[in-house]
Amino acid sequence: MASQANRRSSPLIWFSTSLIALWLLIAIGPFAWTVWGSFKVQGDFFSKADWRNALYGVMTTVETGSGFTLNGYSGAWIQEEFWRNVLNTSFVVTFTVVISLTIGTLGGYALARSGFRYAFWILIAALVFRAMPHITLVSGYLLPFFQWNLWGHLTTTVIVLVAINQPFTLWMLHSFFLNIPKDMDESAMVDGCTRFQAFRHVIIPVMWPGVITTGLFSFLLAYNDFAITSMLLSSENQTMVPKIASFLGTVREQGNVMFAVAAVVSAIIPLFFLVLFFQRQIVSGLTTGAVKG
Numbered sequence: 376m377a378s379q380a381n382r383r384s385s386p387l388i389w390f391s392t393s394l395i396a397l398w399l400l401i402a403i404g405p406f407a408w409t410v411w412g413s414f415k416v417q418g419d420f421f422s423k424a425d426w427r428n429a430l431y432g433v434m435t436t437v438e439t440g441s442g443f444t445l446n447g448y449s450g451a452w453i454q455e456e457f458w459r460n461v462l463n464t465s466f467v468v469t470f471t472v473v474i475s476l477t478i479g480t481l482g483g484y485a486l487a488r489s490g491f492r493y494a495f496w497i498l499i500a501a502l503v504f505r506a507m508p509h510i511t512l513v514s515g516y517l518l519p520f521f522q523w524n525l526w527g528h529l530t531t532t533v534i535v536l537v538a539i540n541q542p543f544t545l546w547m548l549h550s551f552f553l554n555i556p557k558d559m560d561e562s563a564m565v566d567g568c569t570r571f572q573a574f575r576h577v578i579i580p581v582m583w584p585g586v587i588t589t590g591l592f593s594f595l596l597a598y599n600d601f602a603i604t605s606m607l608l609s610s611e612n613q614t615m616v617p618k619i620a621s622f623l624g625t626v627r628e629q630g631n632v633m634f635a636v637a638a639v640v641s642a643i644i645p646l647f648f649l650v651l652f653f654q655r656q657i658v659s660g661l662t663t664g665a666v667k668g
Contacts, residue, residue: 406643413637414443421632447637451622457638460618464598466529467614471536471597476590478537479544484574486545487552488560498549501542509539513603520607527609535607536597543596544589551585552578587653598646615642 411429412420418434428434432442439446451457486494504512516535520526555578563573579586598615605617613621619642622635 409636410640413447413633413640414445415633416444416446417631417633420636447633448641450631451634451638451641455618455622455634457615457618457634457641460613460615461641463529463608463612464614467532467536467604468594468597470530470533471540472590472593474533474537475540475544475593476586478541479548479589480579480586482545483548484552484578486549488557498546501545505542505546510602510606512539513606516607526607527612529608529612532604532607532614535603536600539603540593540596544593547589547592548582548585551582551589555581591649591653594649595646 408429414435415429415432416435416438418438419428419432422428422434435444436442438444486497513535516531517526520531525531559577559581560570560573563577564570568576600614601616601620604614605620608614608617610621615638619635619638622631622638624631
């Protein structure tokens with residue numbers, strides 16, 4: 376009986392393994408190809424004569440004397456000063472995440488513990504703002520930013536990204552707080568803690584995976600944003616994504632595609648290690664928030 380069951384399950388295991396391998400090829404293939412191509416010249420990576428030139432680096436060898444080159448990275452980081460855009464992105468991302476999590480954690484906890492009906496309507500209003508296209512919200516900020524001479528600065532972008540991201544953090548953290556019994560707050564307060572002390576020393580350590588998960592999504596919003604940052608920032612204060620787009624050039628100005636390829640790889644690698652490092656907290660936070668959220 377066992378041997379028959381094994382024979383029947385073998386095709387299923389083979390089919391499942393094939394699907395997983397195909398999925399990995401589709402998911403990882405483009406990224407791996409981009410990383411490989413970032414060490415080639417444009418004539419190889421975008422070769423129309425033979426796609427295998429990107430594998431062997433025929434033109435790269437002719438132009439640089441080696442099958443691999445760092446010209447794309449040196450051109451992006453040194454010639455075009457891409458490091459400045461990395462610093463701008465770090466500033467925007469850090470303050471967006473910190474402010475969003477601070478307001479979202481306090482607000483989500485207050486709404487989860489509130490017995491008043493207005494808490495429900497606040498969450499509904501937040502959901503409506505979350506559903507609106509981001510570009511429609513940005514238009515309301517442009518006039519005062521121009522009148523007060525605030526357009527083009529990194530701080531204005533942080534304000535807008537926090538306003539757009541806040542409904543999401545409020546909803547997500549609210550769902551996490553609902554999964555924590557109120558008895559924990561009450562027990563801490565019976566032991567002499569104030570409401571804030573109970574929140575800080577008892578509740579936050581329990582829902583730390585939820586905070587990390589929400590913070591990661593807030594990070595991705597600010598890190599990957601293009602429409603908002605391209606509208607609100609001047610060329611001197613651009614973040615990474617708009618700068619990468621500028622490497623591609625325009626109708627009037629020729630760009631350098633290999634600078635863009637190298638910059639894309641540089642921007643993706645931190646995300647890979649970030650998710651890899653926080654994978655346990657992310658899975659734990661998503662599964663915890665899914666119970667009642």
